[in-house]
């Protein structure tokens with residue numbers, strides 16, 4: 001049986017624990033949270049062929065972007081702290 005081509009990158013954000021992840025699949029399907037094993041709908045799917053983005057849940061998308069910014073800020077702060085430490 002031939003493998004189905006990977007057509008979509010589905011993006012997920014778990015409302016239970018804030019876990020975010022993405023997965024490539026042949027359809028816009030649900031996935032299981034790696035943290036709590038809940039079945040989660042993708043909030044966004046990216047078509048890997050034409051690059052088109054489909055947002056399924058704007059509220060979750062906004063929340064996920066907010067979480068991502070927070071994580072990036074934390075990483076940047078941590079990195080800066082390391083640099084500061086090296087200067088002393």
Ligand SMILES: [Zn+2]
Nearest residue numbers: 014033035036
């Ligand atoms: Zn979860």
